[in-house]
Amino acid sequence: MNIATASHDQRCWHYTIYNYVTGSFAIACNYSGSGCKTRVRWYGVDMHSSEFLEILKTRQITFCSGVPDSTFSSVFQAMLDDPDINYVNAVREDVALGIASAAYFKNEVGAVIMQNSGIGNVINALTSFNLMYKIPVLIIVGWRGYSTDAPEHEIMGKKTPEFFDLLDIPYKIPDEDNLPDEIDELLVQMETECIPGALILRSGVVQ
Amino acid sequence: MIRRSDAIIKVMESVDEEDLVVSTTGMISRELFYNADRPANFYMLGSMGLASSLGLGLCLKNPMKKVFILEGDGSSLMSLGAIPLISACHPNNLIHVIFDNQCYESTGGQPSISVDVDISEIARASGYNVTCRITALEEIDHALYEYQNVDGPILLLIECNHESSHDVPRVSHTPVAIRDMFKGAFNQTY
Ligand SMILES: Cc1ncc(C[n+]2csc(CCOP(=O)(O)OP(=O)(O)O)c2C)c(N)n1
Numbered sequence: 370m371n372i373a374t375a376s377h378d379q380r381c382w383h384y385t386i387y388n389y390v391t392g393s394f395a396i397a398c399n400y401s402g403s404g405c406k407t408r409v410r411w412y413g414v415d416m417h418s419s420e421f422l423e424i425l426k427t428r429q430i431t432f433c434s435g436v437p438d439s440t441f442s443s444v445f446q447a448m449l450d451d452p453d454i455n456y457v458n459a460v461r462e463d464v465a466l467g468i469a470s471a472a473y474f475k476n477e478v479g480a481v482i483m484q485n486s487g488i489g490n491v492i493n494a495l496t497s498f499n500l501m502y503k504i505p506v507l508i509i510v511g512w513r514g515y516s517t518d519a520p521e522h523e524i525m526g527k528k529t530p531e532f533f534d535l536l537d538i539p540y541k542i543p544d545e546d547n548l549p550d551e552i553d554e555l556l557v558q559m560e561t562e563c564i565p566g567a568l569i570l571r572s573g574v575v576q
Numbered sequence: 577m578i579r580r581s582d583a584i585i586k587v588m589e590s591v592d593e594e595d596l597v598v599s600t601t602g603m604i605s606r607e608l609f610y611n612a613d614r615p616a617n618f619y620m621l622g623s624m625g626l627a628s629s630l631g632l633g634l635c636l637k638n639p640m641k642k643v644f645i646l647e648g649d650g651s652s653l654m655s656l657g658a659i660p661l662i663s664a665c666h667p668n669n670l671i672h673v674i675f676d677n678q679c680y681e682s683t684g685g686q687p688s689i690s691v692d693v694d695i696s697e698i699a700r701a702s703g704y705n706v707t708c709r710i711t712a713l714e715e716i717d718h719a720l721y722e723y724q725n726v727d728g729p730i731l732l733l734i735e736c737n738h739e740s741s742h743d744v745p746r747v748s749h750t751p752v753a754i755r756d757m758f759k760g761a762f763n764q765t766y
Pocket of ligand 1: 622623624648650652677
């Protein structure tokens, strides 16, 4: 990460931060009118799958299972290729949830990675397994149908967060810039309440 | 024909203290609890069909321990895709036991399609290292003894009658107590 440009005057300053790995840049600014809060906003290329895996790995999330989704299609191959990640190529989302949940017994948090079309496949496992036994798992969900998409994604696309609301499962819908902070908040809540949590990723957040 | 609770007792006689057991929804968990309760049993009270997936995950997270999955024909048919997945993951510490009474005994004995389908053949075609169909009680310990040092995944399909076992009590541990006892057993080293 490099600071490429900077400008100051008495009332405000801003820096442009350039990330040579992802090709993205951010503008960090502090205007006197903003109550001395620094605001950072990233622009440009989305988070790369390798950067996303690093975020998971630095949080000790290395046991993953799922069913592929085009929303973040490169993440699956990256998981299969990463020697530090044990990715089980499941056949259904509930199967993935059962597998990933085993991490709990080793004092780890497992992750499931899936498309929102698979939410229907995990509801029984969530209600009568993870929520009932209080076994946390991070569920990474690709949000198809968030904006204009194929017709099969339209209804689930509209209802995706509501399913998690209905089940009292906490979730975050991060941007590429606040993703690490949002995961951290979610993991804290999952740990204190001993329940699963969902990270709902819109198209383009992780590529 | 073998009574299922006798088959469960026989299987549990071959399970060592450190081995992990995951049992499926319904009467199989209740019979296991009634006849051979121990901290290393995970009773899957809900989530019919999920025992095999959890069992596979446990094998992968703890390759040093044997994991027994005890389920019915109904629950294995519900998550049939887990059978080739187990095979593809090559867990050499997994022993999959299916008590095949050809029905959904827990919900009143309605027939299942295992009347017409041999689940052990499905496991064999999927690539399980060993599969066998057992029709007499004494074959159970023979098979488990014979395969003691053979790499898994191993599948034993035990043909059982569908004698009702509705007087067997429910598992009395709370879900969280089951989880915590099992977690202790999972991390116990001998
Ligand atoms: C998803 C789901 N569908 C249906 C049921 C109802 N149910 C509970 S146990 C059971 C039968 C399970 O059959 P099997 O695994 O063969 O075991 P058995 O009852 O013969 O002991 C059924 C249908 C359920 N608990 N969950």
